[in-house]
Each structure stands twice: as C-alpha cells, then as structure tokens.
Amino acid sequence: MQSVISISGVSKTYASGFKALEDINLEIRRGEIFALLGPNGAGKTTLISIICGIVNRTAGTVLVDGHDIGRDYRTTRSLIGLVPQELTADMWETVFNACAYSRGLFGKSANPGYIEKVLRDLSLWDKRDAKSRQLSGGMKRRLLIAKALAHEPRILFLDEPTAGVDVELRHDLWEMVRRLRDDGVTIILTTHYIEEAEQMADRIGIINGGKIILVEDKAELMRKLGRKQLVLELRETLSELPSQLDRYKLERSEDGKRLTYIYDTKAERPGIASLLRDLDAAGIGFRDLDTEQSSLEDIFVGLLREKQ
Template sequence: MQPIISIAGVSKTYATGFTALKDINLEIRRGEIFALLGPNGAGKTTLISIVCGIVNRSSGTVTVDGHDIGSDYRAARSLIGLVPQELTVETFETVKNVLAFSRGLFGKKSDPALVEKVLKDLSLWDKRDSKIITLSGGMKRRVMIGKALAHEPQILFLDEPTAGVDVELRKDMWALVRGLRDAGVTIILTTHYIEEAEEMADRVGVINKGEIVLVEEKTELMRKLGRKQLIVQLREPLKAVPEALGAYRLELSGDGNALTYTYDNQAERPGVASLLRDLESAGVAFRDIDTEASSLEEIFVNLVRKTP
C-alpha cells in the first residue's frame, strides 16, 4: 500500500541561520495512528506545519496522497485536518457555527447532519449554541478537534491535543481518536504525554535536534529496546550473591531479601528459566517472583539521551 504522506529529504533553516529540520525522511501509512515524540524544540511542530503548508520547507519534497504540497496545494490541504497546540477559535461565535464555517472554508456544502454527528461524537451537542468564550479549556480543545473534522479530512494532525485536559477527558479523546482510525482516518499525533502514545499508537517516531532518531512499530520498539526485570523474593536473606550465579549480574537488595535480574530481548544473557534452575542448584530458595517492564517513556528518554 502506498503511504498517504511521503516526506523526502526535508530540511528547514530559518533566516536567522537556525536549522530546525535536517534531511527528514518519513512515510506515514494510510489508516494508522503515528505518534511523533520528541522534547521541546525537537522540530515536531515545524514538521507538521510544513506538511500542512503553514511553513515553507528549505529543501525536500512532501506529497499527501500523491499530491505535492507545493504544486498541488489545494488538493493536498483539503485532505488534512489540523488541531494545533494553541486554542485559536472564534471567541464570540457559537460552537455549531464554528464547525459550519470551517466546513465552508474548504468549499464543502452545508451538512447539518454531519456537524451534528461530529458534535455528538465530541460530547459537544448540548453546547452547540454556546459561545466559545463561555467554554472551559477542555471544551475549547474539543471544538478545535471538531473544527478540524468538519470538512471530513482523510488525515488528522493532533499537535499536543490533550494539553491542559483532565484525565477523564483525555481518555474520552483517546476513544474518539481510535474511532476515527477505525473509520479510515490517518492520525498523526504529537504529545508530551508518552502514555498517550503507548496507549494508542501503531507506530512511533522519535525526533530530536531536527533529526529522526528512529521509526518503529510500537510493539517491536518495546520488544527490542524495552528493559525487563525479574524480582525474586527470597525465603532467607543472603549476605552476598553466590558466585555460581555470577553470569546473571544479580542485584541484592539492601536487606538481602530480594534478588533483581535485569535483562532485555536482545541481550545475550541467560533466560529466566535457567536463572530459576540455577537458583535451585545454588541452594537459594525463593517464596515469590515478580516482573517489571520498562515503559515507552523510559525507552524515549534513553533514545533522546543517546542522540549526539
């Protein structure tokens, strides 16, 4: 399947001499949720702005469903919905009219039934006649999403969509995004809430200092780079780790009541089953075992730290 967005050799250098993006190559698959992660100033918003035609690239090409964003701008832009970080909505307009007006800007015919559906999906129907100025920050964020969906885009960019949103509303938005993906909309998400990417993304891209560090299937990324720990609770405390268990590089707790084995899926270290056998052979009895796995956040932090 052809990618719905293709970014090739894209760089951006501002007049000040600052280079925000360096030779970005990235393909977004049709119908996926792609999470773009990176620290502040990494280039996430610049990249999104280039694809959406808000910022001019210094070099490279970008196509949206085969349409070049420069030479075929109108066709490319009509396929995209953008929810920016900033809450930029018409303060004294009603919620319903904001969506209807946004739809008209893209040359779409009036469709009250579609506007009603979008508002209901976003739990905004009861606020349809309220002026934007009267809404909470979370409600305004929902209006921004509705505004981006009003012209029925195939691609939706969500730039920090749940910033300043409470936990309950955040989960509602997660459900909404999954529903959009199931309906065939391609979602590109940037977020500082890495649990958001862990919860929803099909693939993850990490950008740092204007360069793509990695792009990987989320499950494969966590399999390859995730760290796991096995914590063995001992029946009797130990004063030291037996020499026979040296190959495992076990950590003994301060009170001597637990051994921790740290491993991952790529390291050439003995497996858990062999550890348990060797514990028995060394005469170390245990009463319980527990496991812990690193989160996507820990993987992300380690990747960013390693970027030169």
C-alpha cells in the first residue's frame, strides 16, 4: 500500500540536551488507521508535532504525500488536521464560527454546507450558536475534532482524542473515525486506552524512549505475540499428571480440579484436538472448558518490560 507519510532518520534533541527522538524511521500507509502507542514521555507528541510543523526536527526528513514538510510547508499543513490533547478554544466564539474560521485559515472558500455536515456528524449542530465556554468537556473535545476537519484534510492526527470523555462519546468517536477511514482519510491515533487501539487500528507502532521498537499489522501482532490458554474444569480431582501428557506442559491447580494449557504460535505446542484425545486416552474427563486470548494491552506491557 502506498505511503502517505514517510519519516526517515528523524531525531529531536532540545537545547537542554534531552534527546526526545532518535533516528525514527516510519512509513504510514494511505487510508489506514495507525495507532502510535507508548508510555508517558516516549516521544509520541513530539513526533506528531514535527510532522505537523509545530516542532522543528534536529535531523532527518519527513514527506507528507510526497511533499517535504520544510520546503512545502503550506501544502503539507493543508493536508493535515490535528486534534491536540489540550482542550484549547476561543471561549467566546460560537461553535459554527470557530469551524468556519479554522477553514478560512487554510485558504478554503466558505462552505456552510460542509461545516454543517461536520457538526452534524459530531452531534454538534444543535450547539452551533453556543459559545465554547458553554460546552461540556465532551462537547469541547468534539469541537476540537470539528475544527481539525473543517478544511477537509486527508490526514488526521488524533492525540489522545478520548482522554477524559465518557464511554458513550468514546464509542461515538470510534464510529466517526471508522467513517473517515472509509472515506479515504488516513488516521494517526495516540492513546493511553489500549482497548481503543485494539478496536480501531489497522497497524500498531510502539515507541519507547524516543525510539520505535515495533511496527506491525494489528492482526499479525496479535497472532505472533498473543498468548492463548485453554482452561479445563475436571470431573474428578487429579493428584498428579500422567507422564504421557508431559509434552503439553499443563498447569494443574492446587486443588487438582483444573488444568490450564497455554499455547501460542511461537511455542509450537500441539493443538487442542491432540490434547483432548490424549486426555481421553489417559482417562481424564472434564465437565467444562474455556478459552482466553491475551489482549493488545498484555502484549504492549510485555514488550515494554522486555525493553527495560
């Protein structure tokens, strides 16, 4: 798939000597939802700010749709919409006028019909004449997104877009992001809600200590690093495991009433069907079974621990 953002050798060192980013190389595909994950201070916001032209890089190049962010800054900024973490807005401006003003900043002609569509999509149309200071926190977050979309960008950065919002609004925003992706908009998302990335992202990037430590398709990441386990509730208490089951490395509960089989693609252990046949041959019956799979959050935490 064609890249819409190409980042090559990007580093950022502040005057204090703090190195926020070190040799970042990353390709973001056109029309995907890309989740950039990392702990506080990992460099997520710094990287986004560089791409958006807010922070100057120390080294490296960034191309947005083939345009250099330095030489062609007007073009690249017109392609990008940014929803920042902070709830910033002109407290005395109306919702509609704030969006119209944002559109005008990028040299776009007035288009009340488009502004209306954006506000309706974000359930803000009924608040179009309200001033920002009259809005709730969730509504202010929606307004930030509306302003970012006002000039019809083809790339949208969402920096912690659902921080501090309720569950209903979070799910509404997820649906909106999916619709934008279906319309061809590329979405780059940073979030502390790993569930959010698991629900929405096509690909996952993990940054830690200013370095990219992993970039992977979400489904492939879950397949390669996700742990699965099968839990069997036994019919009778089992005092010890027969030797013919040693190859499964089963875990027996202390009361002997439950067996747990952990399997994944890396371990290349035998499949569940083989285990059930061998249990039957050993005369071990079970009354119930349950399967579980590790979440993206489990994988994320595990990767960060490995890098410490």
